Amino acid sequence: MSLFEWFGLKRGDSRRRAAEARELAGDLAGAVELYLDAGMPDDAARVLLLRADAERSVEKRIAFCASAFRTAESPELKRAALGRKALLAFDLVRARGASAMRSEVLAVARELEAAGELERAADAYALVGDTESETRVLAAAGAIDRLEERLRASMTAERDQRELGATLRKIADLDRMAERREALAVAEAWAGGGRGGEQVADALRAIRARLLSGPVLSIELGGAVVRCALGDEVTIGRGEATIVVASRAVSRTHARIRRGPSGIEVEDLGTRNGTTLAGARLTAPLPVGRGVQILLGGEVPCAIAPGIGQGCVVDVAGERFTAPLGELPVGPWRLRLDWAGASVFVALKTPPGAPPPFLGDYQLAPSVELCAGDAIAASRGGTPVFRVLAAGQASPTRRDGGGEGGPA
Numbered sequence: 001m002s003l004f005e006w007f008g009l010k011r012g013d014s015r016r017r018a019a020e021a022r023e024l025a026g027d028l029a030g031a032v033e034l035y036l037d038a039g040m041p042d043d044a045a046r047v048l049l050l051r052a053d054a055e056r057s058v059e060k061r062i063a064f065c066a067s068a069f070r071t072a073e074s075p076e077l078k079r080a081a082l083g084r085k086a087l088l089a090f091d092l093v094r095a096r097g098a099s100a101m102r103s104e105v106l107a108v109a110r111e112l113e114a115a116g117e118l119e120r121a122a123d124a125y126a127l128v129g130d131t132e133s134e135t136r137v138l139a140a141a142g143a144i145d146r147l148e149e150r151l152r153a154s155m156t157a158e159r160d161q162r163e164l165g166a167t168l169r170k171i172a173d174l175d176r177m178a179e180r181r182e183a184l185a186v187a188e189a190w191a192g193g194g195r196g197g198e199q200v201a202d203a204l205r206a207i208r209a210r211l212l213s214g215p216v217l218s219i220e221l222g223g224a225v226v227r228c229a230l231g232d233e234v235t236i237g238r239g240e241a242t243i244v245v246a247s248r249a250v251s252r253t254h255a256r257i258r259r260g261p262s263g264i265e266v267e268d269l270g271t272r273n274g275t276t277l278a279g280a281r282l283t284a285p286l287p288v289g290r291g292v293q294i295l296l297g298g299e300v301p302c303a304i305a306p307g308i309g310q311g312c313v314v315d316v317a318g319e320r321f322t323a324p325l326g327e328l329p330v331g332p333w334r335l336r337l338d339w340a341g342a343s344v345f346v347a348l349k350t351p352p353g354a355p356p357p358f359l360g361d362y363q364l365a366p367s368v369e370l371c372a373g374d375a376i377a378a379s380r381g382g383t384p385v386f387r388v389l390a391a392g393q394a395s396p397t398r399r400d401g402g403g404e405g406g407p408a
Helices: 003-024 028-037 041-054 058-071 075-099 102-114 118-127 131-141 144-176 180-192 198-210
Strands: 216-221 224-229 234-237 255-260 263-268 275-277 292-296 300-306 312-316 319-323 328-330 333-340 343-349 367-369 375-377 384-388
Touching: 003 028, 028 041, 041 058, 041 075, 058 075, 075 102, 075 118, 102 118, 118 131, 118 144, 131 144, 144 180, 144 198, 180 198, 180 343, 180 367, 234 312, 263 300
Parallel strands: 224 319
Antiparallel strands: 216 224, 216 384, 234 255, 255 263, 275 292, 292 300, 300 312, 312 319, 328 333, 333 343, 343 367, 375 384
16 A cells, blocks of 8 residues: 555545544534545445434425435435435425326426435326336336225226216217207216216206296397297296296286287286276286287286287297297297296297208207207208397397397
């Protein structure tokens, strides 16, 4: 051994002893520097891991483990430092839940895999839905039970996804063919099965938002907007009524129009302010005949006249309503209210022998449920015979805007 080598050995030995003394005294930061000066990176990495253990902050513990990984030369020590860093980081991103970025979770998963923490790496891959990597590391870990469970879950998820896709397609097809009652039943059956699926819930909400429940709706027919009041009878009032009138003089359900033995008749429903004809209060059903002018609550004028077919036209509070008092003829088809339990639909009916209606490219069934925006034609892709207007599109016909009558 040369003189220079002997002095170098003595110098390194003294630094090692100084580093050990610092470590025993609790000066871990100083010990790391002296171990590095003494050419002992593995001891420096070991002390860095001790510093990580002493920290309360998870972020600082991760930083010390990362520093130990970079400092160590021993493959075993580097792997241990990387494993501790990755486990801490995994706990951190898992606690952050949905706010954790996919790239962060994948980086942690790869570090766990590199450190030999294969089952935890599988958990990390599962967090981001990387089934292929999850299965691969479980196989490498020999975790047969978990691998079989994962494969079963994967098969179940794939089956559920296929069934979800088929259900969404069926709902969309039924909606396009105006079979909304069946579309709602399919969506509600899926949701009622506890199977989740926000897409089905979204489809259900979208149909319900457009679905018509009557009894009042507006249609565009022959270039004009027709305000329709559907039902076998029509009530007028300021509350629970077919036609709602904003007047305190009018009762919540004030008057009723329906077909009686002698034809269309109107009657007061025992209201406080009454209904008058030429100043005389109505005490019994009044035949409409060729038309009547009455006063509701002594304040609101109302004109009722025969319409086309067996219905009538009602002019009240500045609005005109076509009241079919049954089915409303629209072209060769009929509109009416359909009840199904607590639900009410505006149904389009095709009488026997009548040509089928079309919605876009779809030929419709003999009975379908209408939504706002539906344009019904007599041929595939043809000009609409009538169009159902959304509430914001409806422009009520003023009383002075046209003559008597209704849709043909």
